[in-house]
Structures are given as C-alpha cells and as structure tokens.
Amino acid sequence: MAVRATVSRFPIDAGAHESSGIPWGVSVTPFATKDENGQSPVYGSDGELLPRCENCWAYFNTYCELDQWSWNCALCGNPQGLSSQAIARYSHPESCPEMMSSFVDLELPVEESDEAMQPRPVYVAAIDLSSSEEFLELTKSALLASLEALAPGSLFGLAAFSHKLGLYDVQGPIPVVKNVFIPPETEGTFPIELEDVMPLSQFLAPVETCKDRIGSALETLRPTTSWERTTAAGQGLEGVLMGGRGFGVAMEAILNYLGSEYGSTFALGRVFAFLSGPPDYGAGQLDTRRYGEQYASKREDADRALLPEQTPFYRDLAAVAVQAGVCVDIFAVTNEYTDLASLKFLSVESGGSLYLYSNADDSTLPQDMYRMLSRPYAFGCVLRLRTSSEFKTGHSYGHFFPDPQYENVQHIICCDSYATYAYDFEFEDTKGFARHGSEPPIIQIAFQYTVVLPPEELSDSGLVSSSRGKHSLKRRLRIRTLQCGVAQNINELYDSVDPEVVLSLLVHKVILASLEQGVREGRMLLHDWLVILTAQYNEAYKLVQLKNGSSVIGQVDVAFSQCPELQSLPRLVFALLRNPLLRFHEEGVHPDFRIYLQCLFSALEPSSLHRAVYPVLTSYSTPDKQAYPRHSLSRAALITSGSPIFFLDAFTTLIVFYSSTADPTLPFPPPHDCLLRTVINKLKQERCVTPKLIFIRGGKDDATAFENYLIEEQDVNGSGLTSVMGFVSFLEDVTQGVLEYMKSGI
Numbered sequence: 064m065a066v067r068a069t070v071s072r073f074p075i076d077a078g079a080h081e082s083s084g085i086p087w088g089v090s091v092t093p094f095a096t097k098d099e100n101g102q103s104p105v106y107g108s109d110g111e112l113l114p115r116c117e118n119c120w121a122y123f124n125t126y127c128e129l130d131q132w133s134w135n136c137a138l139c140g141n142p143q144g145l146s147s148q149a150i151a152r153y154s155h156p157e158s159c160p161e162m163m164s165s166f167v168d169l170e171l172p173v174e175e176s177d178e179a180m181q182p183r184p185v186y187v188a189a190i191d192l193s194s195s196e197e198f199l200e201l202t203k204s205a206l207l208a209s210l211e212a213l214a215p216g217s218l219f220g221l222a223a224f225s226h227k228l229g230l231y232d233v234q235g236p237i238p239v240v241k242n243v244f245i246p247p248e249t250e251g252t253f254p255i256e257l258e259d260v261m262p263l264s265q266f267l268a269p270v271e272t273c274k275d276r277i278g279s280a281l282e283t284l285r286p287t288t289s290w291e292r293t294t295a296a297g298q299g300l301e302g303v304l305m306g307g308r309g310f311g312v313a314m315e316a317i318l319n320y321l322g323s324e325y326g327s328t329f330a331l332g333r334v335f336a337f338l339s340g341p342p343d344y345g346a347g348q349l350d351t352r353r354y355g356e357q358y359a360s361k362r363e364d365a366d367r368a369l370l371p372e373q374t375p376f377y378r379d380l381a382a383v384a385v386q387a388g389v390c391v392d393i394f395a396v397t398n399e400y401t402d403l404a405s406l407k408f409l410s411v412e413s414g415g416s417l418y419l420y421s422n423a424d425d426s427t428l429p430q431d432m433y434r435m436l437s438r439p440y441a442f443g444c445v446l447r448l449r450t451s452s453e454f455k456t457g458h459s460y461g462h463f464f465p466d467p468q469y470e471n472v473q474h475i476i477c478c479d480s481y482a483t484y485a486y487d488f489e490f491e492d493t494k495g496f497a498r499h500g501s502e503p504p505i506i507q508i509a510f511q512y513t514v515v516l517p518p519e520e521l522s523d524s525g526l527v528s529s530s531r532g533k534h535s536l537k538r539r540l541r542i543r544t545l546q547c548g549v550a551q552n553i554n555e556l557y558d559s560v561d562p563e564v565v566l567s568l569l570v571h572k573v574i575l576a577s578l579e580q581g582v583r584e585g586r587m588l589l590h591d592w593l594v595i596l597t598a599q600y601n602e603a604y605k606l607v608q609l610k611n612g613s614s615v616i617g618q619v620d621v622a623f624s625q626c627p628e629l630q631s632l633p634r635l636v637f638a639l640l641r642n643p644l645l646r647f648h649e650e651g652v653h654p655d656f657r658i659y660l661q662c663l664f665s666a667l668e669p670s671s672l673h674r675a676v677y678p679v680l681t682s683y684s685t686p687d688k689q690a691y692p693r694h695s696l697s698r699a700a701l702i703t704s705g706s707p708i709f710f711l712d713a714f715t716t717l718i719v720f721y722s723s724t725a726d727p728t729l730p731f732p733p734p735h736d737c738l739l740r741t742v743i744n745k746l747k748q749e750r751c752v753t754p755k756l757i758f759i760r761g762g763k764d765d766a767t768a769f770e771n772y773l774i775e776e777q778d779v780n781g782s783g784l785t786s787v788m789g790f791v792s793f794l795e796d797v798t799q800g801v802l803e804y805m806k807s808g809i
Contacts, residue, residue: 064166064510064543065092065099067669069568072550072559073454073488073504076495082603083556084596086568088457088487091448092668093510093541094441094478098166107160110169110540112152117143121449121507124544125165129153137544138451138505165545171511171538184515185267185329186213186436187220189317192229192287193308194339197423198396202337203281205394208429209335210274212436218267218329221280222317225287226307226344228253230261231280233268238280245309245345252312252346257320266320308340311347311376314391314409315383322387330515330536331442331477332389333415335432341401347376354400354654367581369654372405381412385464390414390442390477392435395655396423403658411462411662414442414476418752419659427753434753435479441512444475448486451505453496460485460571462666478512481751483668485571496549503546510541553603560628563669566635570672573645574661582657586645593636594800597621600629601801619798631677634695634775637793638677641774663715663752671714671751678713678772682706686730686737697775697790710739711772717743717754720769723762732758 068089074080080087097103114123114134118141126137133144145153156162160169188206191198213219221231224245232239241260243253257263268277287307314336321332341349350373372378384391392415395401403417410417416435420426446463448456448471456471461484466472473484496504516535550556569589577585597619601607604625607617623629639645643652644660664672682690682704694700694709701709707725711718719739721731733739747754759769775790 064541065095066543066545067099067561067564069561069564070556070559072548072555074556075549076497077490077493082599083553084599085560086487086565088485088568090483090485090564090567090669091508092483093446094480096480104166104168105160105164106168108170110171113161114149116141122509122542123161126505126544126546138449138507166543168539168541171540173536173538183329184217185332186217187222187317188335189313190223190337191308191339192223192225194286196286198339199284199286201396201423201426201428205429205432206281207278208433209436210270210277212433213270215271217270219270219277220266221277223284224309224313226309228313228316230266232261232265233273233276233280238276238283245312247345249346249348253316257316263324307344308342309345310342312345315380318383318387318389321389325388334389334391336391336393338395340397340399349373349402349405351400351402370404370578374405377406378408381408384413385476392416394418394428396420396426398422401655403655407658407662412464417659417662419655427755430753438479440477440479441514442477444478444512446473446475447471447509449507454488454490457487457489482666485568487568505546507544513538557626558628562631563673567669567672570664574665582645586640589636589639594797594804597797598801598804619801621794621798633794635677637790638774641777642676674712675714678711681710683708683739686733686739695775696773698773712746713772715752715754718757718759718769721760731760
C-alpha cells in the first residue's frame with residue numbers, strides 16, 4: 064500500500080492551509096505490494112483479533128499508547144481496556160505484526176458462506192457482431208492471448224450480440240450457439256431468462272479442457288450483414304434505418320444470468336465487453352446525433368454538451384453488476400462517436416477498466432488483455448481512511464462506489480496493484496494542530512480484500528488436502544498507519560511539497576469541474592489556482608509588496624526560484640492545459656478520447672500521471688550511452704543538446720527519435736541488446752497499459768507524432784505555434800494575473 068501526501072508536513076491550521084495555496088491530501092494505492100519507500104507489510108493471521116477503538120473504530124497500531132491492561136487510541140485519544148486474550152497476545156510483542164510495524168497485512172477467517180462457495184474465477188466475453196472483419200480478428204487474437212493468461216480452474220463463457228444475443232456451448236465436440244432476439248423497444252427486456260436458453264453450467268466452460276474448442280468457437284464469429292441488421296431493426300427514428308447493436312439489453316441479461324450464481328458457482332466474475340460503435344438498438348441505445356448538434360445551442364459550452372451522460376441506464380446497470388459480483392471491462396475499438404460519457408459508468412463503478420482504440424490496425428488490445436489478466440488482483444474490497452480528530456477527509460476520488468450507509472467507506476469490486484485513489488483533507492475547526500499539547504496528525508488506511516489462490520499456490524503453502532485441484536478464497540485486512548509532521552511556517556510547508564501528488568489532486572479537481580461546469584471552467588480553475596499560488600508564494604517570501612494599494616514593488620518570481628519543490632508546477636499546469644483532457648473540441652479533441660483520458664488519469668498513481676501529463680524526454684549519444692536524463696519539451700532543447708538520439712516517454716506512447724543530423728552509422732532502430740532497448744523493455748513491463756512504441760528518423764520519416772509533444776513552443780490556448788514561445792508567454796500571462804490579483808486585494 065503506497066501512500067503519498069501533497070505535503071509531508073501538514074499545515075498547522077486552516078489559515079496556514081488557505082494562505083499556502085497548496086492542495087492538502089493524499090494518494091493511496093491500496094493493493095500495491097510495497098509502500099512508497101519499497102517496504103513490504105508484515106504479514107500475519109488473526110486479523111479479527113486486532114483491537115479497535117470504541118469511539119472512532121480505528122485499529123490498534125504502533126502509535127497507540129499501551130500499558131498492561133489498556134491502550135489509548137492514537138487517532139482520537141480514547142482510552143479503552145484490553146481483553147484477556149489481547150493481554151496474553153501482547154505479552155509476546157515479537158509475535159504480533161501490529162506491534163512490529165505500522166504496515167500490516169493480516170488474514171481474516173473465511174465466512175461459512177464463503178467456505179461453501181466454489182471460488183473459481185469466471186470470465187465472459189461479450190463480442191459485438193455489428194462490426195467489421197478487422198474488429199473481429201483483433202478481438203479473436205485478444206481473447207486467444209487472454210486464454211493463455213487465465214489460471215487453470217477458471218471458467219470461460221462466450222457470448223455475441225447484435226440484434227440478437229448468442230450464447231455458446233463449447234463443452235461438446237463442436238461449438239453450439241443458441242440465439243435470442245433482442246426486443247427493439249427502448250424499454251424492452253428479454254422475454255425469457257437466459258438460464259432457460261442455456262444452463263449456466265453449460266455456458267461456462269473450464270479453460271484447461273476447452274481452450275481449443277473456445278478457439279474454434281471464436282473462428283465461427285462473423286459480422287452480421289447490413290441486411291440482417293436493417294431487417295431486424297426496421298425503420299428507426301424519423302424514418303432513418305437504425306443499426307443493430309443491442310449492447311444494453313445484452314449486458315443486462317448477462318449480468319442477471321451470472322448474478323443468479325454469485326456466491327455459489329463463483330466469487331468474482333469479469334465481463335469483457337468488446338464494442339465497435341455506439342449501442343443503437345433496444346434498451347440502452349444512445350442517440351449519437353448530439354455529437355453533430357453540439358454547436359446548435361449558442362448558450363451552451365460545446366465541450367460541456369458532450370460530457371454528461373444522456374441516460375442513467377448504464378449507471379443503473381453498474382449497480383446490477385455490483386450486486387452480481389461482476390466487474391465489467393469495456394474495450395471500444397472505434398473512431399466514431401460512441402458516447403463513452405454514458406457508457407463509462409458500467410466499467411468505472413463496477414471496478415473495471417475502459418479502453419479506447421481508434422482503429423484495429425495498430426491496436427494494443429491483445430497485449431493489454433494479457434497484461435491485465437496476468438497481474439494479481441483483489442476483489443470484494445472495502446477501503447476506509449480515518450484521520451486523527453483535528454482534521455477529516457473532504458472529497459474522495461477514484462473508481463469506486465461509496466457505501467450507501469457509512470460515510471467515507473468505499474467499495475471496490477476489483478482492484479489491481481496499480482489502482483490509485485485520492486482524498487483531500489480539511490480541518491475540523493480553526494485551531495487545527497496549533498492547540499496546546501496537540502499530538503502529531505495520524506492517518507490510518509484500512510483495506511479489506513479477498514484474493515483467489517490457485518491450486519499450485521495452496522500446495523506450496525501446505526494448505527491443500529482433500530481440496531486438491533481447487534481454488535481457495537483468502538480474506539485479508541491490510542492496514543497502514545502514518546504519523547505526519549506539522550509545518551511551523553509557510554517555508555517549511557513549501558519545502559515539503561510533493562509536486563506529483565499536487566498534480567494528481569489537481570487533475571481530479573479539474574475533471575470534476577469539467578464534468579459539472581464544462582472544459583472552459585476546468586481550464587479557468589487550473590489557471591486561477593496557479594495565479595493564486597504564485598501570488599501567495601511571492602507574498603510569503605516577501606518578493607513583491609503592494610504600495611498604497613495600487614502599485615507593486617519588486618518583481619514577480621513566477622519561476623519559484625526560492626523553492627525547488629514548487630519549480631515544476633508552472634510547467635505541469637501548462638502541460639495540463641495543453642493536454643487533450645482540457646483542450647477544446649475545435650482543436651480536434653474527440654469527446655470519447657477526452658472521456659477515456661478522464662478514466663485513465665483518475666486511476667493513475669502520481670509518478671505515472673506525471674509522465675502522462677508532462678512526458679520525460681531523455682537524450683542518448685549512442686544507443687548504449689545516455690547523454691542527459693531530462694530535457695524540457697521544446698525544439699530549443701533538442702538543438703542545444705547536440706545529442707543525436709532522443710527518447711520520449713509519454714506513458715501511453717514511447718518514441719525514439721533520431722535527429723536529422725545524427726551520424727548515419729548509428730544503428731536504426733536501436734539494436735535489441737542495447738541500453739536504450741533495455742530501458743524501453745523495463746518501462747513496458749512496469750506499465751498498467753501497453754505503450755505504443757514508435758521509431759522516427761528525422762528528415763526521412765514524418766516527425767509529427769514526436770513534434771506534437773514539444774509543447775513549450777505551442778500557445779496554451781491552442782492556436783498552434785506562435786511568434787513568441789508558448790510557455791514563456793504563458794508565464795508572462797501568469798505574472799500579469801498575479802499583479803491583478805494582488806492589486807484587487809482578494
């Protein structure tokens with residue numbers, strides 16, 4: 064569990080927080096195997112015996128005061144007695160993980176209902192047949208790759224949808240498909256239960272014995288013809304022939320189908336939904352005409368028009384998925400408007416992922432699927448962050464659904480080691496940590512989760528006897544307790560800033576502002592934040608002073624030259640304003656791509672997000688020798704460095720660029736055994752998504768893909784290259800904003 068704070072020393076009170084201009088909060092990656100310093104938790108058992116505070120329900124930890132008969136809660140200070148069992152336990156502290164470390168991972172007893180469960184992982188592929196041959200070929204190769212990643216004992220079901228839903232039985236000598244027609248009505252549901260069409264035990268096939276037959280069934284998939292679709296759909300709205308992609312009804316039926324066996328046949332189900340365009344048939348169909356009509360209303364922000372969902376259907380469907388214990392991953396392979404703004408809730412709120420590929424030709428879908436299924440994940444997770452009594456959590460951000468009953472409790476259906484969540488803090492009162500005798504602030508994060516252990520892991524640990532060959536469920540409780548420092552003045556606060564976590568919280572806030580008030584409002588929020596931060600920094604360091612309420616003495620330090628920890632923030636804000644996340648539609652930003660970035664960025668841990676927003680540009684003198692570890696994203700940096708080879712890491716894209724002046728004897732592309740390739744391979748292995756690797760030879764190949772990342776000479780408002788350098792003029796604009804802000808006396 065990695066936890067990183069925006070400031071390692073917390074503001075002393077609400078006034079100090081307000082005057083600093085720095086967001087106050089943390090990012091949490093709960094299923095990360097190590098903490099942010101590379102330390103592993105201390106593992107143990109008997110998690111149910113861990114004492115809890117009777118007042119705030121925090122767990123006992125190393126920061127609690129303990130005597131022979133009682134203990135004081137480190138978070139709220141409440142004293143309470145110890146049970147006789149706990150007294151005996153803590154008389155041998157060397158055997159208690161919670162006495163040895165503030166980072167523990169404890170096993171919990173499996174409930175009786177779980178013991179009766181068959182904990183076999185269940186995977187279902189739902190494939191769009193209202194598509195092309197190229198889409199189906201890509202989907203087939205992705206599923207064949209995913210079958211190789213699935214553990215023995217897993218169950219797999221194959222379904223296909225168009226104007227009908229097909230269920231495949233692959234357990235016999237030849238694949239058999241049974242089709243049910245989807246009602247075309249927008250309020251329609253299936254007239255028959257899928258269990259009556261094909262028993263679930265027939266639909267879900269063991270992967271280890273049926274892998275070849277699943278492959279054979281995939282080979283039988285063919286796109287539905289336009290004649291089939293239009294015949295089934297008939298006349299659509301206003302006489303226009305509608306398509307035949309009944310995605311909404313198909314997904315609802317599959318989730319209900321699986322949900323009937325949740326807790327008996329399986330403990331976790333995952334549905335892979337492959338889409339080649341917008342749902343346009345039956346319940347859940349989406350009207351894509353709003354994409355063409357977004358400029359029709361002069362009163363509405365055109366970028367704002369496409370961000371809200373147009374129907375709650377898929378948000379409601381996510382609740383069905385959660386109840387069924389199923390997480391849904393959506394893989395959209397399309398360049399047409401699909402309205403991911405409406406569809407995203409089905410994946411995000413069920414604990415799944417949303418992937419978007421603009422075409423089938425250079426898609427990384429097979430690699431992404433294999434990577435996703437190869438890494439460990441937890442399910443049935445509950446996440447709770449508690450704080451000491453002087454402060455509390457404000458907003459929480461991430462792909463979860465909040466508990467309907469308990470405040471600050473988040474449920475996560477499926478969580479891998481990359482999934483990251485964020486919280487911001489606020490003070491309970493104006494005194495904060497300034498009151499006499501106040502203890503250092505404490506944060507405690509509790510993460511309860513379940514993992515499925517395959518048979519081979521059980522045999523390694525000696526847990527298999529009569530249950531040989533079966534999967535096993537393990538419920539665990541991971542707790543991390545942190546004691547934080549307090550900044551006694553503004554200088555200490557600024558010196559403790561972590562700019563990557565600041566960026567992470569800013570991204571969450573501007574995404575929220577964009578969804579509620581539009582992209583333009585999100586951009587203004589970000590720009591104004593930097594102006595206010597710069598003004599407050601200049602005032603704190605007494606670099607600029609206001610004289611007679613109108614004239615300013617001194618020069619505004621917009622580069623934060625007195626504080627190294629803040630120096631990267633102007634560039635990060637500039638880059639975020641240039642990112643497709645916040646660029647305007649008229650610059651060519653597709654609304655679905657914007658939604659995809661919102662979903663991706665809001666789940667990334669801070670270091671990955673930093674690369675996605677402001678890519679890392681390194682130079683090499685040869686493929687085996689690095690020249691400089693970091694350059695600014697400008698043409699000037701390329702020219703002045705004099706290096707022949709540049710490597711750009713933009714998280715989802717990796718580019719190797721040979722300058723036009725590079726020695727022609729340098730091998731292109733770089734050899735597989737060189738240092739640069741080693742760096743590339745390591746980065747690819749560490750990513751949660753498969754980055755696209757591009758090689759470009761300057762002067763011979765089209766270098767647009769590389770040059771688009773050299774943002775510092777681009778105008779921040781998107782008018783392309785300007786006569787003055789973009790980042791420089793942006794800083795001048797911020798300086799002007801600081802002067803106006805100070806003069807206004809806000």
